[in-house]
Amino acid sequence: MKRIVALIIILLIFFLIIRGWWSSRLDPISSDKSTKTIIIAKGKSSNEIADQLKKENLIKSPFVFSLFVRQQGLSNKLSAGTFKLSPSMSTPEIIKQLAGQPSEAWVTLIEGWRIEEMAEKLGSGFLEVAKEGYMFPDTYLFPNDVTVEQIVKIMRDNFDKKYSQDLKAKVKAKGLTEDEGVILASIVEREARSDKVRTEVASILLKRFKIDMGLNADATIQYALGYQSGEKSWWKRHLTKEDLKIDSPYNTYLYRGLPPAPIANPGLSSLQAVANADPNTLYLYYYHDSKGNSFYGRTLEEHNQNVANNP
Numbered sequence: 001m002k003r004i005v006a007l008i009i010i011l012l013i014f015f016l017i018i019r020g021w022w023s024s025r026l027d028p029i030s031s032d033k034s035t036k037t038i039i040i041a042k043g044k045s046s047n048e049i050a051d052q053l054k055k056e057n058l059i060k061s062p063f064v065f066s067l068f069v070r071q072q073g074l075s076n077k078l079s080a081g082t083f084k085l086s087p088s089m090s091t092p093e094i095i096k097q098l099a100g101q102p103s104e105a106w107v108t109l110i111e112g113w114r115i116e117e118m119a120e121k122l123g124s125g126f127l128e129v130a131k132e133g134y135m136f137p138d139t140y141l142f143p144n145d146v147t148v149e150q151i152v153k154i155m156r157d158n159f160d161k162k163y164s165q166d167l168k169a170k171v172k173a174k175g176l177t178e179d180e181g182v183i184l185a186s187i188v189e190r191e192a193r194s195d196k197v198r199t200e201v202a203s204i205l206l207k208r209f210k211i212d213m214g215l216n217a218d219a220t221i222q223y224a225l226g227y228q229s230g231e232k233s234w235w236k237r238h239l240t241k242e243d244l245k246i247d248s249p250y251n252t253y254l255y256r257g258l259p260p261a262p263i264a265n266p267g268l269s270s271l272q273a274v275a276n277a278d279p280n281t282l283y284l285y286y287y288h289d290s291k292g293n294s295f296y297g298r299t300l301e302e303h304n305q306n307v308a309n310n311p
Helices: 002-026 046-055 063-072 089-099 115-122 124-129 148-162 166-173 178-191 195-210 220-224 266-276 300-308
Strands: 036-040 083-084 105-110 139-142 286-289 294-297
Touching: 002 063, 036 046, 036 063, 036 300, 046 063, 063 115, 083 139, 105 286, 115 124, 115 266, 124 220, 139 148, 166 178, 166 266, 178 195, 195 266, 195 286, 195 294, 286 300, 294 300
Parallel strands: none
Antiparallel strands: 036 083, 083 105, 105 139, 286 294
């Protein structure tokens, strides 16, 4: 009996020691009430966030931080963005902050999106001031109180920085204006999915443009058709023969030359593809099969053979 009592006492003492240690690890690291601005990158795990906070001298134990997060069921609920944290905050207080609304939030805008798709992330007011083709797709850190006008300016400034004087000079050397370069890049962005293919597609489309041949780019039809409620997408997946007859200045099957404006917002790779395009390419046709492989043809006969052989 004495042994059982002694064991219980030992276990109780051990429990109290562990509890005291656990509590001390959750306490604030100091009484310093000054704040630090901490930016949590998108995709960081709770363990990575814990290591970051430890390096910033905001928590005592990354292990305790991560375990507490899991205990509270918050592993996938910590936000990315900007937070103001203080060494005088306890670990539970810091975690509560990180699970809440950041003062600045990350927004990722994808290459090839049209402004309507961007507006789904940024709000409908974005449509009123955004300019298609010139809203550079990127990952941005926007303050919560940012206005759509400020967002548009940030994105346009980023575009102007990426669409450098060197790229513009190369585009002009191809016989295109700066705006025509953007229009062509927007089509390339929707028509190709790798750097190599983008350059090849840009070369073919530029050659067609130079010889006054129809661009015949499906992406321009998709843009003209607009939102597809059945697919819940702005880009119709399978075009029909009737779709190719839509009467729109963006229909490059009906109207030769470039459409009147960009059809999407191109990334840097597509702008570079146009700048580096070769209008003397041997090919006039391109085709992408269902597996994403690309095939090129010099003649319509070669093109049709590529389509027949590679469904």
